[in-house]
Amino acid sequence: MARTKRFDEEEMLHNAMLLFWHKGYNGTSPQEILDELKLSRSSLYDTYGDKRSLFISALKRYRNTVTAEIIAFLASSENIPEALKTLFQRTKAQCFVGEDKRGCFMVNSKVELAPHDEEVATIVKENREALENAFTAAIKRGQEMGQISKDNPPRSLARFIMNNLWGLTVHSKSGADKKVFDDIIRITLSVIK
Amino acid sequence: MARTKRFDEEEMLHNAMLLFWHKGYNGTSPQEILDELKLSRSSLYDTYGDKRSLFISALKRYRNTVTAEIIAFLASSENIPEALKTLFQRTKAQCFVGEDKRGCFMVNSKVELAPHDEEVATIVKENREALENAFTAAIKRGQEMGQISKDNPPRSLARFIMNNLWGLTVHSKSGADKKVFDDIIRITLSVIK
DNA sequence: ATATTTGCGGAACAAAAGTTCCGTTATAAT
DNA sequence: ATTATAACGGAACTTTTGTTCCGCAAATAT
Numbered sequence: 140m141a142r143t144k145r146f147d148e149e150e151m152l153h154n155a156m157l158l159f160w161h162k163g164y165n166g167t168s169p170q171e172i173l174d175e176l177k178l179s180r181s182s183l184y185d186t187y188g189d190k191r192s193l194f195i196s197a198l199k200r201y202r203n204t205v206t207a208e209i210i211a212f213l214a215s216s217e218n219i220p221e222a223l224k225t226l227f228q229r230t231k232a233q234c235f236v237g238e239d240k241r242g243c244f245m246v247n248s249k250v251e252l253a254p255h256d257e258e259v260a261t262i263v264k265e266n267r268e269a270l271e272n273a274f275t276a277a278i279k280r281g282q283e284m285g286q287i288s289k290d291n292p293p294r295s296l297a298r299f300i301m302n303n304l305w306g307l308t309v310h311s312k313s314g315a316d317k318k319v320f321d322d323i324i325r326i327t328l329s330v331i332k
Numbered sequence: 333m334a335r336t337k338r339f340d341e342e343e344m345l346h347n348a349m350l351l352f353w354h355k356g357y358n359g360t361s362p363q364e365i366l367d368e369l370k371l372s373r374s375s376l377y378d379t380y381g382d383k384r385s386l387f388i389s390a391l392k393r394y395r396n397t398v399t400a401e402i403i404a405f406l407a408s409s410e411n412i413p414e415a416l417k418t419l420f421q422r423t424k425a426q427c428f429v430g431e432d433k434r435g436c437f438m439v440n441s442k443v444e445l446a447p448h449d450e451e452v453a454t455i456v457k458e459n460r461e462a463l464e465n466a467f468t469a470a471i472k473r474g475q476e477m478g479q480i481s482k483d484n485p486p487r488s489l490a491r492f493i494m495n496n497l498w499g500l501t502v503h504s505k506s507g508a509d510k511k512v513f514d515d516i517i518r519i520t521l522s523v524i525k
Numbered sequence: 526a527t528a529t530t531t532g533c534g535g536a537a538c539a540a541a542a543g544t545t546c547c548g549t550t551a552t553a554a555t
Numbered sequence: 556a557t558t559a560t561a562a563c564g565g566a567a568c569t570t571t572t573g574t575t576c577c578g579c580a581a582a583t584a585t
Contacts, residue, residue: 141531142581163444165358169573179533180574186532190573240447249505250443251356254433264507295515298508302499302516309498312442314457315491322488323495330519334561335551362543372563373544379562383543 148186151176155187156197160244163251164194195258201244202266210273219281220331223300227324230304234311234320242308271297278331288332296331303327341379344369348380349390353437356444357387388451394437395459403466412474413524416493420517423497427504427513435501464490471524481525489524496520 154176159167169190173180187193209226216222234242241247249263274297281287287296303323310319347369352360362383366373380386402419409415427435434440442456467490474480480489496516503512 140529140583140585142533142583144532145581162448163358165356166444166448168571170571180535181533181576184574242443246502247443250435250440250502251359253505253507255355255359260507263505267503267506267508291519295519298512298515299519302503302520303495304499305502306495306497306499309439309443309502310460310495312446312456313460314446314453315460319491322491326484326488326492326523327495330523333553333555333559335563336553337562338551361541363541373565374546374563377544 144182144186146176146178146182151178152187152193152196152200155193156200156244159194159197160201160241160247161239163247164191165251195262198244198248198259198262202262206245206266206270210269213273213277216277219277219284219286220328222277223331224324224328226304227307227328230307231317231320231324234307235317240311242311243305246305246308267301270301274300281331291330299330300327337375337379339369339371339375344371345380345386345389345393348386349393349437352387352390353394353434353440354432356440357384358444388455391437391441391452391455395455395462399438399459399463403462406466406470409470412470412477412479413521415470416524417517417521419497420500420521423500424510424513424517427500428510433504435504436498439498439501460494463494467493474524484523492523493520 155172158172158175162171169180169183172178172190172193173183176183183193187196212226213222234240245263245266248259252259253263254260271294275294278287278296278300279293282289282293291299307320307323310323348365351365351368355364362373362376365371365383365386366376369376376386380389405419406415427433438456438459441452445452446456447453464487468487471480471489471493472486475482475486484492500513500516503516
């Protein structure tokens with residue numbers, strides 16, 4: 140009946156996500172999106188709506204892939220302290236990918252937009268709550284398995300862990316070197332004992 | 333010899349700082365600056381140069397006032413654990429000023445601009461290093477006075493403390509309530525013993 | 526093979542962003 | 556009081572941003 144799209148919708152959304160991740164919402168113009176995705180103007184607007192809709196879609200994609208993967212990883216881990224260590228190491232490694240200092244897309248977006256954009260604020264809040272619940276459940280299991288001390292309630296520890304993970308993404312924007320990351324990770328994990 | 337300015341240069345710079353703090357660099361237009369500061373276009377450009385120069389000046393002002401005040405506070409404190417607790421409580425309190433969720437201007441700026449703006453990256457890096465040195469010196473004194481355990485080197489603890497302070501400013505953008513802050517502060521300070 | 530429908534290239538456009546310029550006004554020093 | 560200099564108000568202008576629209580192209584279903 141009609142012509143088919145000559146690009147992969149999901150792949151383009153992924154590329155748009157990477158672009159917003161790098162340069163922020165207000166720092167990315169439609170022209171840059173077109174150049175980067177190699178898409179025609181009409182294809183962009185027909186497929187994704189306006190710039191803000193595209194951004195919201197990208198943010199949701201991040202939640203459904205990156206965040207979801209972390210939650211799944213926690214849920215499937217048997218050794219919780221080891222799993223947490225892995226997450227910290229991965230965060231550290233990602234902060235040094237290609238001199239990009241891109242940090243975390245969710246953190247970047249909430250810093251730039253959450254105070255003034257209701258929809259972004261909602262996504263960001265739900266993302267935080269979902270992560271907190273996943274960390275809480277994992278830490279609770281860790282405590283029940285005797286891997287983690289019961290000195291602190293699991294939810295408190297979950298919040299503390301997340302605070303340090305997010306702190307690292309800010310540190311990556313501050314020109315901190317790997318030793319700074321190592322110090323922070325070592326002390327943070329020492330609390331989970 | 334010539335006419336005098338009808339506004340206070342420092343006061344206007346302060347107001348500009350608050351505006352950038354709220355809405356970010358790319359989120360603030362020259363028109364908004366004029367409206368907010370009640371300044372004529374020519375006065376703005378004659379006095380502060382272009383928008384980017386104004387932003388840089390605002391960032392430096394933050395460093396010379398807010399950051400400098402924290403450094404002075406640490407240097408003048410006798411009870412270090414108490415001083416750290418005060419800083420955390422102040423950070424928490426500021427995160428809930430007027431439903432603003434404005435966070436920390438230095439953190440906001442580095443997340444938005446540091447990866448793509450060399451000059452911002454430099455200011456942000458120097459700010460981080462100055463703060464780290466101030467925390468390190470204070471914690472070292474705290475250890476020497478027997479207020480803080482010597483389990484960890486002072487610089488490592490300094491980095492850990494800063495990571496959690498910055499984490500809180502990110503948490504404030506995530507719709508977290510005060511209980512979240514209290515959990516994080518309690519566990520963080522429990523490491524400083 | 527044809528009709529139909531959607532995709533695509535790019536022109537076009539309104540609005541805003543960001544800056545400059547100029548004529549007038551005020552004031553400080555002489 | 557006069558003069559020199561800087562401040563101010565606002566017009567004006569270029570560029571970019573964000574979006575729409577239109578005509579042609581292509582592919583699918585019949």
